[in-house]
Amino acid sequence: MERRPRRNRASQAIRDLSQETHVTANDLIYPLFLLEGSHKKTEVKSMPGIFRLSIDLMLKEMEECLKLGIKGFDVFPVVEDFHKDKLATKSYDRGFFYLQALQTIKKEFPEALIITDVAMDPYSSDGHDGIVKDGKILNDETLDVLGQMALAQAETGIDMIGPSDMMDGRVGHLRNVLDEAGFSHVGIMAYTAKYASAFYGPFRDALDSAPKFGDKKTYQMNPANRKEALIEAELDYIEGADVLMVKPALSYLDVISDLKANYDLPIAAYNVSGEYAMIKAAGLQGWLDADRVRDEVLLSIKRSGADMILTYFAKEFCSKTRA
Ligand code: PBG
Secondary structure, three states: OOOOHHHHHOOHHHHHHOOOOOOOHHHEEEEEEEEOOOOOEEEOOOOOOOEEEEHHHHHHHHHHHHHOOOOEEEEEEOOOHHHOEOOOHHHHOOOOHHHHHHHHHHHHOOOOEEEEEEOOHHHEOOOOOOEEEOOEEEOHHHHHHHHHHHHHHHHOOOOEEEEOOOOOOHHHHHHHHHHHOOOOOOEEEEEEEEEOOHHHHHHHHHHOOOOOOOOOOOOOEOOOOOOHHHHHHHHHHHHOOOEEEEEOOHHHHHHHHHHHHHOOOOEEEEEOHHHHHHHHHHHHHOOOOHHHHHHHHHHHHHHOOOOEEEEOOHHHHHHHHHO
């Protein structure tokens, strides 16, 4: 036998030296859930170990994460029902706690990459990512709201917006709005291939943002479709996106790999709430070694072509690999 692949697996040393893929803190973005007020911390039931935090506690959390080497954060607001309306007007109210908190965060940690979420659902009484009229999600009218939201977020000093709404034309629209207002330095991480997925369940618990009727299938992609992701990627590329994202990650590794092969922009993957919850739940039951499964999952997402991974595992991964 001339070829014996097992020689390169014979010791830890050769395994380490021949390892093709590595995951480090440099690859990870930590999603955070922001509560209004102060001294508030509530666990997300379906996401053990993940807490909604008020700004004072979130600053502490971010400081710990920065010490662990995590540089990117995606901050989502938990909005009380009485703030919600059909047009998501709180999303661009400069006095609203989310926008105020973003300002504080950037002042405190100018070196961190702060990403914001652009979509109507956390602020919408309909629980949809766009404006609802007669049971339909209006595309072009929604762009106007998203533009106002993005602008208000950019004014806080954040580094990058993350349009997660899946309206057509929104990347180009947001790019124009930002450029015209003097925010050409603010980046866009486009949720390029965002699928209509059941894996978002725990996130909707965290934000209490589930749709009040119907589902999101008229704007989020059909999980059966692979080529369609290339159409979305082409549009986001042309419209000026800086990063292309695939979401969820695990069931869509083929799509991550396609985008990596076809585009020279950095590719992000969102290892979503349900993917986190499954591993945690099985780990708590004693059915899986959750730490090893976590590491294997993150590796697989990186191996498939993701340059960066949004993951609720970011902090624990970095704590454990340091120890
Ligand atoms: C909504 C949004 C969702 C997530 C991020 N932004 C859920 C949805 O589309 O209903 C999901 C993230 C996760 O599950 O971790 N704009």
